[in-house]
Amino acid sequence: MRKNKAMIFWFSLPAVLSLLIMFVYPVCRTVLMSFFRVESVTATVADWSFYGLGNYLKIFKSASFMTSMRNMLLIWFVGGIITLALAMLMAVVVTSGIRGKKFFRAVIYLPNIISAVALATMWIQYIFNYDYGMLNNIVQFFGGEKVKWLGTDLKFWSMTGSFIFGSVGYYMLIYISGIEGIPQDLYEAATIDGAGKVAQFTRITLPLLKGVIKTSITFWSINTTTFFLWTKMFSPIDTESSTIVPVIYLYDMVFGGKGITQRDAGAGAAVGVVLTLIIIAVYLVTEKLFKGNDLEY
Amino acid sequence: MKNEKKAYRAKINWHRELRLLPGYIIVLLWLAFTVVMLGWIIGASLSTPRDIYQGQIFQFSTGLHWENYATAWNVQNVSVFFGNSLLYSVISCVGVLAISAPAAYVLSRWKFTGGKALRIGLVIAMSVPVIMVIMPIYSLSVQWGLKGRVLLVILYILLRVPYTTIYLLDFFSTLSRAYEEAAYLDGCSAPKTFLKIMLPLVQPAIVTVTIFNFMSVWNEFFMALIFTSSESMAPVGVGLLNIINAMKQTGQMGGMFAAVIIVFLPTFLLYIFLSEKIISGVTGGGVKG
Numbered sequence: 001m002r003k004n005k006a007m008i009f010w011f012s013l014p015a016v017l018s019l020l021i022m023f024v025y026p027v028c029r030t031v032l033m034s035f036f037r038v039e040s041v042t043a044t045v046a047d048w049s050f051y052g053l054g055n056y057l058k059i060f061k062s063a064s065f066m067t068s069m070r071n072m073l074l075i076w077f078v079g080g081i082i083t084l085a086l087a088m089l090m091a092v093v094v095t096s097g098i099r100g101k102k103f104f105r106a107v108i109y110l111p112n113i114i115s116a117v118a119l120a121t122m123w124i125q126y127i128f129n130y131d132y133g134m135l136n137n138i139v140q141f142f143g144g145e146k147v148k149w150l151g152t153d154l155k156f157w158s159m160t161g162s163f164i165f166g167s168v169g170y171y172m173l174i175y176i177s178g179i180e181g182i183p184q185d186l187y188e189a190a191t192i193d194g195a196g197k198v199a200q201f202t203r204i205t206l207p208l209l210k211g212v213i214k215t216s217i218t219f220w221s222i223n224t225t226t227f228f229l230w231t232k233m234f235s236p237i238d239t240e241s242s243t244i245v246p247v248i249y250l251y252d253m254v255f256g257g258k259g260i261t262q263r264d265a266g267a268g269a270a271v272g273v274v275l276t277l278i279i280i281a282v283y284l285v286t287e288k289l290f291k292g293n294d295l296e297y
Numbered sequence: 298m299k300n301e302k303k304a305y306r307a308k309i310n311w312h313r314e315l316r317l318l319p320g321y322i323i324v325l326l327w328l329a330f331t332v333v334m335l336g337w338i339i340g341a342s343l344s345t346p347r348d349i350y351q352g353q354i355f356q357f358s359t360g361l362h363w364e365n366y367a368t369a370w371n372v373q374n375v376s377v378f379f380g381n382s383l384l385y386s387v388i389s390c391v392g393v394l395a396i397s398a399p400a401a402y403v404l405s406r407w408k409f410t411g412g413k414a415l416r417i418g419l420v421i422a423m424s425v426p427v428i429m430v431i432m433p434i435y436s437l438s439v440q441w442g443l444k445g446r447v448l449l450v451i452l453y454i455l456l457r458v459p460y461t462t463i464y465l466l467d468f469f470s471t472l473s474r475a476y477e478e479a480a481y482l483d484g485c486s487a488p489k490t491f492l493k494i495m496l497p498l499v500q501p502a503i504v505t506v507t508i509f510n511f512m513s514v515w516n517e518f519f520m521a522l523i524f525t526s527s528e529s530m531a532p533v534g535v536g537l538l539n540i541i542n543a544m545k546q547t548g549q550m551g552g553m554f555a556a557v558i559i560v561f562l563p564t565f566l567l568y569i570f571l572s573e574k575i576i577s578g579v580t581g582g583g584v585k586g
Contacts, residue, residue: 004487008403011491015400015462016415021437022455023422026430033432042436090327093320097313104324106572107331113568113575115516117534118561121541122338125553132352134333170579177580218424226426229518236542247428254432255523265432272428279426 034269041254041265048266055270059249065271068244075160075245076224083164084216087171092201094172095179105176109169116166120233123162124150150234155242159234167223171216178212179205214290221282225275246271342366342554349550365551366559369540373549375556377529378536384446385532386514389453390507396454397461398503402491404462405469406477416466422459427519435523446530449521453514461506468502469495505578508571512564533560 034055036048059065094105111119127134128149136146149158182205190200206213228247235243239252254268314321340354343361348354369375404412438448472495480490496503518534525531528539537560544553568575 003407003409005409007487008407008409011399011403011488012409012412012415014396015419015458016411018396018455018458019415019418019422022434022452022458023425023430024418026433026437027425029433030429041432042439089323093323096317096320098317098320098324099314102573104328105576106568107328108324109572109576109579110331110565110568113512113564114561115534115537115564117516117518117537118557121537121553121557122334125541125550125557126334126337126341131350134337137352173576173579222424222426226428232518232522232538236538250428251523269432272426272432276426276429279424 030269030272033266034273036266038266038269039263041263041268043265051266055264055266056274058264059267059270059274062249064239064241064244065246065249067241068246068249071156071243072224072227072245074156075163075227076221079160079164079224080217080220083167084171084213084220086164086168087216088175090168090172091175091179092205095176105172108172111166112169116229117233119166120162120230123158123165124233127162128158152240152242155234155240159230159243163227163230167220171220174212174216174219175209178209182208210290214286217286218279218283221279225279246275338554338557342551342558344551346548346550362551365555368549368552369555369559373540373543373552373556374528374536375533375540375559378531378533379559381446381530381536382515382532382534385450385453386511388450389457389514390510392450392454393457393461393510394503394507396458398465398496398499399491401462401465402469402495405466405472406474416463419459419462423463427456431520431523438524444524445526449524449530449532452520452524453517456520457510457513461510464506464509465499465502468499472498505574508567508575509578512567515564536560 033048035051035053037051037054038048090108094101094108098104126132130136130146130148130150133149135149139145139147148154186204187200190204195203226247227245228251231239231243231245231248239248250268250271253271254263254265256263337354341349342365343357343363344354344365345359345362348356348358400415403409404416434452438444443451476494476498477487477490480494481487485493515532516534517532521532521535522538525535528536531539537556540553540556544550
């Protein structure tokens with residue numbers, strides 16, 4: 001086929017420009033900005049003054065940033081284990097040959113389809129409600145005392161719990177596609193050899209899903225470092241230390257929020273860079289941990 | 298023979314089903330939770346605050362309060378948010394295709410200088426967190442005097458370009474070059490071949506990727522929060538947050554739940570009709586082990 005240079009140029013130009021305007025230029029500028037003292041986001045480069053690692057020192061000395069990092073790590077680690085384990089459980093159950101497989105798969109994925117704002121509202125206004133909420137009805141049914149799910153003590157875990165509910169379906173789909181790629185005769189052979197369901201799962205399914213698990217951990221890391229909406233829903237007006245996450249800290253810092261006397265876009269950029277470095281680090285570590293022994297089948 | 302087969306299919310293997318019982322219990326619990334939650338919200342959207350507080354939403358002692366929906370739609374401005382979201386989603390979906398489809402096509406067909414860099418750049422851009430781009434984008438928009446609706450639509454288009462291009466690229470790659478050879482011999486120009494022959498051939502992929510773009514823009518929240526300066530241009534996500542915050546003063550609970558249902562419906566309906574396509578699309582594109 002003849003190569004049409006003009007066509008290649010004009011056909012790829014819009015995409016190249018999009019990439020440059022939306023991603024390349026902003027990422028470079030954000031990285032650069034994190035080393036400068038920049039007060040307003042809209043300040044021109046001429047108004048920037050070099051600050052070295054000052055912004056990084058500032059955010060790591062800030063108590064609310066450290067709280068936000070702690071919250072984020074808790075969501076990443078505890079939430080991650082629960083979400084991925086639940087997703088794996090659901091994936092195994094759905095592919096185990098039950099009736100209505102497609103229906104159940106669709107139901108579990110449903111929370112990913114609807115607006116997260118609407119989903120969070122359902123949880124906050126119904127499930128966790130103190131007076132008429134579902135959880136307190138269940139607690140009372142079993143003779144317990146009503147619980148303040150949205151009180152300061154439990155708010156973080158309520159938020160994480162509802163976030164997990166909204167996330168499981170996506171990772172379940174990733175695992176299902178992995179499980180369905182495993183040839184059935186492996187299981188048949190294992191059954192003939194007398195291996196039970198549990199042994200089949202730990203000896204066949206898990207090892208063969210290594211690559212898929214790696215992908216899911218990377219996606220989960222990106223998801224939790226950019227965690228924002230759920231905090232905004234659980235603490236809509238004022239930022240609270242129980243639910244603050246780094247992106248909220250960045251948002252308040254750059255676009256203004258309660259308790260922020262002076263805006264600081266440079267520090268905001270530093271937060272962005274730190275989060276990106278965390279994502280890259282997690283990616284590299286999982287690549288290393290799961291490397292080398294990709295099994296063939 | 299045919300009857301026999303039918304009878305065999307209808308017979309449930311109870312032994313087998315019993316072994317799967319724990320699995321059934323797990324997914325049924327999940328299903329029950331989801332159904333109760335959605336059912337309650339629908340019930341609450343048709344009730345008065347008094348019914349909700351007394352836990353009697355399904356008795357409808359004062360009738361079905363459909364006026365909650367009217368309140369939400371007219372008084373609480375859901376109609377405005379809904380219209381905005383629809384506008385943003387539809388225009389972005391079309392705009393992103395106009396940028397991505399041609400690029401995906403040439404990337405899949407020819408090796409050219411910078412082609413590989415573009416492809417890698419697009420893949421990396423898919424996992425760049427929004428917080429890394431939001432600040433420079435903000436200052437650029439001020440510099441260029443862009444704001445409001447136009448700005449949001451442009452941003453949504455640019456934001457979806459990497460995913461859309463990579464997704465379509467995979468599909469263009471599977472098409473045989475014989476189509477183009479034949480078109481060339483018939484004297485059809487290359488751009489025309491793309492428009493008239495190749496684009497219609499990837500229509501299923503275009504439909505799938507558009508569904509994803511639509512849902513993504515419809516549910517987008519972060520950029521909308523930052524770039525919508527007034528309520529008149531807010532999409533559903535930001536609008537709903539405003540309604541919920543206002544509800545604490547107005548006590549319009551029924552209206553708020555009605556708003557939740559209205560916001561929830563479009564993507565939910567899309568899902569009911571297209572769930573198979575959506576689910577196979579989630580893991581069809583970028584996700585490989």
